[in-house]
Amino acid sequence: MSFRFLPDAPVNAVRMPIGQTVLLDPALRPEGACIEVLEGMARVYCPCEETEGMTLAFLQPGDQLRTDRLCSEGVCVEALTPVVFSTDAEASSLAGFDPVNEWTLQLLRIRHLGNAEQRLHALLSLLVRRLGRRCGDWCDLPFRLTHERIGELIGATRVTTTRMISKIRQAELLEVPTGELGLRISPALVESAPLAAAS
Structure with missing residues (x-):
């Protein structure tokens, strides 16, 4: 499985073409960090050896993915359409709603x-x-x-x-x-x- 890694510093517009995947490693992200989809649609899946490729969720504009709620090996985000997301989004509470869950x-x-x-x-x-x-x-x-x-x-x-x-x-x-x-x-x-x- 091949994927791209995100830069350590927050970025307000990461662009991904269809089919590209990024690995979100919680060890490299600050506590409470999240990504927010700005454009496009993506699939969130597990990179763990035992469950490699298992789909957890789909994301669309406005959806957030909290990086501190991931398993220790992180998750992958695959662009299903051209995707733009921010890695410096502030986590919104939305009364406890979590799109991934x-x-x-x-x-x-x-x-x-x-x-x-x-x-x-x-x-x-x-x-x-x-x-x-x-x-x-x-x-x-x-x-x-x-x-x-x-x-x-x-x-x-x-x-x-x-x-x-x-x-x-x-x-x-x-x-x-x-x-x-x-x-x-x-x-x-x-x-x-x-x-x-x-x-």
């Missing part, structure tokens, strides 16, 4: 659904509700995840994930526009998902 809880709830189809359905709905937007007849998600990554999120193999996604595409509930970075998902799929009311 909230995402981790939602992803855990999805993993406990009965079968892989329900988990995929709930994941797509959660991603659209939290990170997407309604555009006419479709809901747009501004990034794509690999079938392997989706499989990791729902506890299924890549092969099973590919088969289920093909089935959803054949039902015309999901489109992968050629030449675009994102996905289009049917509002009917989003609204009928398990756990949709709670996300």
